[in-house]
Amino acid sequence: MKRVICFFVMALVIGRLHAQDTARVTSLESLKDKLGLFTPFLEGTKFKDVANLILNDPVMYNNLWGRVYNNLREKDSRQVLKNLNIQFKTFQANDSNKTSLGLGYNWNYDINRKKNTDYERSGFLAKLMAEGNVAFKKELNPLDFQQAKISFGRYGFAGGTVNKSSAEITASLNAINQKLVAIDDEDELVNSPLWNELTEAMDIKNHYHYELGALAGWEGSQDFKKSQLTYGAQFRVSAKAYSNRNALAQLNVLDYPFALIRYLTGTDGTIEPYGASLPIVTFGIDMVNPSADEERKVLTGNEDQFARFRFEAGFRTLMADVKTMPIYFNAAFRYFNEFNAPGLVKQANLNRFSYFTCSISGSDTYFASYSYGKLPFDRTTNAIYELGFKLGL
Amino acid sequence: MAEWKTNNLSCVNVWSTLFIMRQHRKTFKKAGDLKMKELLFYNPTLTDPELKFEAEGIADFLDIVFKNTYRAKYEAGVDRDKAFTDITNILIDKEKTMAELAEQVDKDYEF
Structure with missing residues (x-):
């Protein structure tokens, strides 16, 4: 409008x-x-x-920032800023008709990823990251959770191996690919038996990616009135099965409803969960030092640190392919639970936080989203709206 | 605009491998303009570190397939880490296209 x-x-x-x-x-x-x-x-x-x-239109600011960002990412001398993402948006809490312009930001940087060593699929990793949402009228920020962290750990990959082809086999696979690239009809392509020839020759194994690390950082509200220092450990893993008929793919229970939708919409010929859409999950134990959390201090009468369990998961799968436009379902869930929280903290519902967000997206042409719950320091628990300014899904 | 041609093995192998990985369902002709945010792994509800983590998984698998299935070698001055980082950086850039990914692969691998 x-x-x-x-x-x-x-x-x-x-x-x-x-x-x-x-x-x-x-x-x-x-x-x-x-x-x-x-x-x-x-x-x-x-x-x-x-x-x-x-x-107050975030579109204008996103366009301006897009130009600046494109300039930054093209310059190799500015690697530190390359992964800085800013998205302007309109915030509205459900208990208010007022809106505020604001921005979401996230930044991450691998301190030592580039090693220039021989072929390795695992190693030591050090990272910096920051993310959060800032509303220019802070009282209207329903997503008031900022964090900055440094992490050290070990990353690695396992599986995902394929047969080592001989020159003859590679030549035959190249010939199969040439037949596939010549197919102009999407349905014919998806159902082509040539894919089976290709994957049988490759003999793809399941692929695993993990990261185990220690991390320390700061969490707080945008006005710094609430803040806490955290340190702890986390384990992140993502498993993928690129063959849908193996046991790991069948374990993707989240994808069964979507497998049915894909079948009913004619996207797939069988009800088959995708092993490629298995969720990414993160488990963490954090020690939290609520150094500037007045609300907690009033409740507990002290600033004693506490231990917290954290679980995060992300999932995206294909819902349907409508007239060659893929429709995706995207979701993320985040859960924080304080161990042995004092009774007053429990009564105030400050011991446990969960946040769920999901969206349905197409190729820049359709968007719907829903979010429920809250993260530490968020103001509201109920549904949150980001008003239709989600540029470039 | 990066070239997207059937006689370029980087283009064909990127397209074919991402198809096998269920990242897209496009014909070769249409896939060149496909953006990273339209691939299956690009979940917009993830945090940046999570999204990068997923992209690294894709980059690792592409590297394995290029090296083992298609017997690719790294170009002079390129090693596993450079190729891996280059591919990851394209994958996490939502506006980059498959043709641009193939162009980078062409710079790092010799098929």
């Missing part, structure tokens, strides 16, 4: 300019003269309202 209003007003302004003076702008003075034409018009309209609409 905002865009429609802005477009309408701009059309009026441009139309007025053309009606009064169609001469070209040839100098700064002539430009000033032309701008002078707007004065009575602007004074006679709700210019401020329009200006506010524009200035």
Whole structure:
């Protein structure tokens, strides 16, 4: 609606300019003269309202930031800033009609990933990361959870191996690929028996990726009124089965409802869960030092550190392929639970936090999302809306 | 715009391997413009570290297939870490296309 209003007003302004003076702008003075034409018009309209609409539109800021970011990521000398992502958006809490412009940010950097050693699939890793949401009117930020962390650990891959092909086999596989690339019909391609020939020759094993590490960091609200220091350990793992008919793929119980949808929509010919969409999961134990959490201090009368269990999972799968446009279901779940929390903390519901978010997305053309729950320091528990400004899903 | 051609083994092998990995279902002709955010692994609800973790899994598997199935060698001055990092950096960039991924693979691997 905002865009429609802005477009309408701009059309009026441009139309007025053309009606009064169609001469070209040839100098700064002539430009000033032309701008002078707007004065009575602007004074006679709700210019401020329009200006506010524009200035509060995250699309404009996302476009500007997109230009800056594209410039940053193309320069090898700015590796540290390469993974800085900022997304402007509108925040609205469910207990208020007011909205606030704000931004979500996240940044991560691998300190020592580049080793330039021989072929290795595991190693030592050190990382920095920061993420959170900042509303320009902080009282309207329902996602007020910021964090910055440093982590050290070990990463590695296991499985995922394929047969080592001879020159003859590679040549035959290249020939199969050439037949596949010549297929122009998507249904014919998906159902082609040539894929079986390819995968049987490759003999793909299940693929595992893990990361075990120690981490320390800060968590807090955007105004720093609540904050806590944390340290602990976490284990993250992602397993993938690229053959759907093995046991690991069959264990993907989250995908069974979507396998049924894919079957009913004619996307797949059988009800088969995807081993490639197995979720990524993270388990963590954190020691939390609530150094600046007044709310907790009032309840417990102290700033004693406490232990917390953390579980995080992410899942994405194909729901349907409609007229060659894939429709995906995306979800993430985050859960925090304090061990042996004091009774008053439990009564105040500050011992356990969970947050679920999901969305259905297409190729830039369709979007719907739902979020429920809260993270530590979030203000509300109920559904949260991010109003349709999710650029580039 | 990176070239997307059937006679380029980097393009064909990237397309074919990502298809086997269920990351997409596009015909070769249409897949060149496919963006990373349209692949199966690119879950927009993940945190950045989680998304990168998933991308690294894809990069590792692509490297294995290129090396073992298609008998690729690293180009001069390229090792496993460089190729792995290059592929990961493309994968996590939601606006990059499959053609751009293949272009990077072409720089790092000799098929």
